[in-house]
Amino acid sequence: xxxxxxxxxxxxxxxxxxxxxxxxxxxxxxxxxxxxxxxxxxxxxxxxxxxxxxxxxxxxxxxxxxxxxxxxxxxxxxxxxxxxxxxxxxxxxxxxxxxxxxxxxxxxxxxxxxxxxxxxxxxxxxxxxxxxxxxxxxxxxxxxxxxxxxxxxxxxxxxxxxxxxxxxxxxxxxxxxxxxxxxxxxxxxxxxxxxxxxxxxxxxxxxxxxxxxxxxxxxxxxxxxxxxxxxxxxxxxxxxxxxxxxxxxxxxxxxxxxxxxxxxxxxxxxxxxxxxxxxxxxxxxxxxxxxxxxxxxxxxxxxxxxxxxxxxxxxxxxxxxxxxxxxxxxxxxxxxxxxxxxxxxxxxxxxxxxxxxxxxxxxxxxxxxxxxxxxxxxxxxxxxxxxxxxxxxxxxxxxxxxxxxxxxxxxxxxxxxxxxxxxxxxxxxxxxxxxxxxxxxxxxxxxxxxxxx
Amino acid sequence: xxxxxxxxxxxxxxxxxxxxxxxxxxxxxxxxxxxxxxxxxxxxxxxxxxxxxxxxxxxxxxxxxxxxxxxxxxxxxxxxxxxxxxxxxxxxxxxxxxxxxxxxxxxxxxxxxxxxxxxxxxxxxxxxxxxxxxxxxxxxxxxxxxxxxxxxxxxxxxxxxxxxxxxxxxxxxxxxxxxxxxxxxxxxxxxxxxxxxxxxxxxxxxxxxxxxxxxxxxxxxxxxxxxxxxxxxxxxxx
Numbered sequence: 243x244x245x246x247x248x249x250x251x252x253x254x255x256x257x258x259x260x261x262x263x264x265x266x267x268x269x270x271x272x273x274x275x276x277x278x279x280x281x282x283x284x285x286x287x288x289x290x291x292x293x294x295x296x297x298x299x300x301x302x303x304x305x306x307x308x309x310x311x312x313x314x315x316x317x318x319x320x321x322x323x324x325x326x327x328x329x330x331x332x333x334x335x336x337x338x339x340x341x342x343x344x345x346x347x348x349x350x351x352x353x354x355x356x357x358x359x360x361x362x363x364x365x366x367x368x369x370x371x372x373x374x375x376x377x378x379x380x381x382x383x384x385x386x387x388x389x390x391x392x393x394x395x396x397x398x399x400x401x402x403x404x405x406x407x408x409x410x411x412x413x414x415x416x417x418x419x420x421x422x423x424x425x426x427x428x429x430x431x432x433x434x435x436x437x438x439x440x441x442x443x444x445x446x447x448x449x450x451x452x453x454x455x456x457x458x459x460x461x462x463x464x465x466x467x468x469x470x471x472x473x474x475x476x477x478x479x480x481x482x483x484x485x486x487x488x489x490x491x492x493x494x495x496x497x498x499x500x501x502x503x504x505x506x507x508x509x510x511x512x513x514x515x516x517x518x519x520x521x522x523x524x525x526x527x528x529x530x531x532x533x534x535x536x537x538x539x540x541x542x543x544x545x546x547x548x549x550x551x552x553x554x555x556x557x558x559x560x561x562x563x564x565x566x567x568x569x570x571x572x573x574x575x576x577x578x579x580x581x582x583x584x585x586x587x588x589x590x591x592x593x594x595x596x597x598x599x600x601x602x603x604x605x606x607x608x609x610x611x612x613x614x615x616x617x618x619x620x621x622x623x624x625x626x627x628x629x630x631x632x633x634x635x636x637x638x639x640x641x642x643x644x645x646x647x648x649x650x651x652x653x654x655x656x657x658x659x660x661x662x663x664x665x666x667x668x669x670x671x672x673x674x675x676x677x678x679x680x681x682x683x684x685x686x687x688x689x690x691x692x693x694x695x
Numbered sequence: 696x697x698x699x700x701x702x703x704x705x706x707x708x709x710x711x712x713x714x715x716x717x718x719x720x721x722x723x724x725x726x727x728x729x730x731x732x733x734x735x736x737x738x739x740x741x742x743x744x745x746x747x748x749x750x751x752x753x754x755x756x757x758x759x760x761x762x763x764x765x766x767x768x769x770x771x772x773x774x775x776x777x778x779x780x781x782x783x784x785x786x787x788x789x790x791x792x793x794x795x796x797x798x799x800x801x802x803x804x805x806x807x808x809x810x811x812x813x814x815x816x817x818x819x820x821x822x823x824x825x826x827x828x829x830x831x832x833x834x835x836x837x838x839x840x841x842x843x844x845x846x847x848x849x850x851x852x853x854x855x856x857x858x859x860x861x862x863x864x865x866x867x868x869x870x871x872x873x874x875x876x877x878x879x880x881x882x883x884x885x886x887x888x889x890x891x892x893x894x895x896x897x898x899x900x901x902x903x904x905x906x907x908x909x910x911x912x913x914x915x916x917x918x919x920x921x922x923x924x925x926x927x928x929x930x931x932x933x
Contacts (some may be wrong), residue, residue: 285857470820475788489795493781500783504732557782564745565773565839566796567765 244265246423255638257352261439263645266355272364274657282526287374288381288431289522291350293515295385298345299393305490310610334460338390338453342383350379365392373434380430380445385455391452392514394459412515441552470499490576497557502549508587511549516591536601537666540592540608541652547588548623548631554580555629560687569685578680581620588612588658607666610657616668621679622647628687696721696846696877697742701751704737705900711737712899714751719894722846724872726892727881730927734901735881736776739850742879743773756846769797772839776850779835784826785835786815789823793838809837812867828855836864840871846875847871849880853887865891889919899927923925 270285274580299332358371388410397402429445478492485491515558519542523535554577560570596605627634627643632638703855704712712734712931717727717732740746742753744764752776755767780789787806810816813833818826826834832855839847852868853861868878869891882888887897889909896906904926912922 323893469822469823469825471785471788472820473787473791475791477786489792493784493792496788497781497783562779562781563741565743565768565775566793567769568796571764 252649256636259357259638259642260349261352263649264353265360266356268357269363283487284374284434285431285525286522288378288428288434289518291353291378291381292293292385292428292430293518294345294349295382295387296467296509296518297385297387297515298341298382299386299561300514301388327384330459331457335457338386340388345382346379347388350382351375354378373437376428377434377640380433380442380449381428383449384445387453387456390456391552394456397531398459404680407514409609410594445584451526453574485579485583487572487576491580494554494576498553501557504605507563511553512587513591514541515546515549518695519543520595523548534601534663536592536599536603536604536608537663538595538656539681540612541615541655541659541669543588543654544591544612544617545619545648547585547612547616548619550584550587551577551581551620551623552631554584555631558629560629570628570688573629574684574687577629578620578624585616588616604663605658607663611659611666611669615652615655616673618651618672618679621676621683625679625683630681663694696723696756697725697879698754699738699742699751700753702738702741702748702752702753703743704734705748705749710901712741712898715898715901715903717896717903717906719877721877722872724868724873724878724891724893725880726888726895726897727879727898728883728885728888728923729881729898730883731900732768735883735898736850737901738877738898739773739776739848739881741919743767743771743848746836755848768906770844770846772842772844774835774839774845774847774849774852776854778825780826780831780838782822785820786823786826786830788817789834790837790841799842805841806837809833809841813837813863829857831858832856833860844878845875847876849878851882852880852896853882853884885919885923895919897923897926899930902930904930 250293271280352369354375357374358368360366361368361370392403395406429441429448432441433445473491474496475492478495479488482488482491520535520539523533523539526538527533558573558577560573563570563573589609589612592608593605596602596608602610622644623631624676626640635644638659655666657668659670697716697717698716701714701716702712703710703714710849715734715738727735727738738745741748742755742760744760746766748759748853756770758770760767760768775825779790780786787810790806790809791802794805799805805815806819810819813836815830815833818830821830823831823834836852839849847868856864865887872878872893880887880892892909894906894908895912897904907920913921
């Protein structure tokens, strides 16, 4: 699909971009080794791929409607079980296997290759590249298996799902308290630090058992949901009229509320990854005592909150409005306003994080950092992808531009806030470029036209 | 109402529409006929400003479709080839959404008229994603005529509709034209053109092979199907 949409080269270069990013990023490791030991970087890398696996698994399940809208149920392989003599279980297992190979080739392998290529230049054993490939692959698969397992539970029973999340959280918290560096809590990382049969076996167990359970108990169709609704659009428009773009905001609200996944989407693609990030940061302060986790969390929250834009654009495309007197810029404006309204969610998360960490003093710089980074990340996303972030970001050129636009600002802010949380106010310098990118993005996508051949 | 002059659209090395010139007068029901992939949909997209022509001009109700696509779409009712109402709005909500975009008054009255005419009132509170294809097509038809346009541009008007509703739609289009409206429709079903169109154009491989009155064809002893087939099969692309 991606090579058809982007052309073979655009998609084939995507792993090259990941490899290049890993290579150059690895070359900078010695510069920061005093503040950030290699073991901490390795832990962060494993947690990142765990997070990636979690999010890939979440989209693969909650993003079903996106696929339906784009390609129609008839053409979607997952629904082949309705017309062909092949079971849903087999189709789902094949999809899991496909995702495993696909994303390992797309992310894990190039990342490990980039790191391996850098090792001779940073006085590390090149064999670490191969070890990283295995351990990062395990971390990714752990996240993927967890997402599939939890979503299977969710499909069967919300209580069961909530219970499982509570158990996992309790086990993870206990593991973190009893271990110094999260080794016991993350077997793939433990395997990387000290390769041996025990962490490998534990990692494989934690991957294969949930994956097997999710395949055995898979349900492609969620329970029948209500299919008839009273007109909720008009009352919503009435309440939102003062904001402008009321029709588009109201439609976005109904898309989110009525789409399958609903709360599941929020939990899997936003709250769970954020919880993981918060855990990462609590671990990180053991290595870097001076770090202010709340400010760093706020910066990362600002980036991750771009997921909200993905939700808002999941069920929309420019072609839906191509025959109506609607400018593309009006649609984008509606999305931006919906995004601003939904910003209440990440703000609530930030407030909760501040309360649980007892860091009321750092809340203001953290809040400013979140608002600025969120606005900037959103503006980059809008400029580069328009209404199609879920698809466009897989184009190598677009992804490279996205990384180059986001990473320097992100890293600068994080390191500055390590020196002094008050430096988080520097994030306000991101607001003018954000405004410029939004303005340019509205103009840029106005030139979009219906795809032909 | 429609003036197309040497309209051309290239997609890379593929010429989808090749120097097509045609005009549609007010009060006409014009049918653009052609086999699959002949360029009908691309023509419609250029006339409605959804794509910019590579060359040539298209004026619709006095507006340049490439320079003022929003203006054209404000005036014209458009039914695209593939129905795409938003999945999570109900049929009623979608019509209200379109009415809101078009700043229409008497919204409920307008919607009720179409629910009754096309007989899908019982589906008005169903999510668009759960509607059958036929009902979605009825919905797209309704949204195109909600603002009572003077010109309607329709790509495959009867697709997915059952025979009873097809009759209703054909009768409506003919009455619409009798009341002063203009219709430009594209189709690959010759019977539609034969039954309701005043003038037809035949397009093949992006080129307009013929444009004329249906009545003239009949008077000269031609039947549409053999005439169309001879024209298309004899087209060597010269």
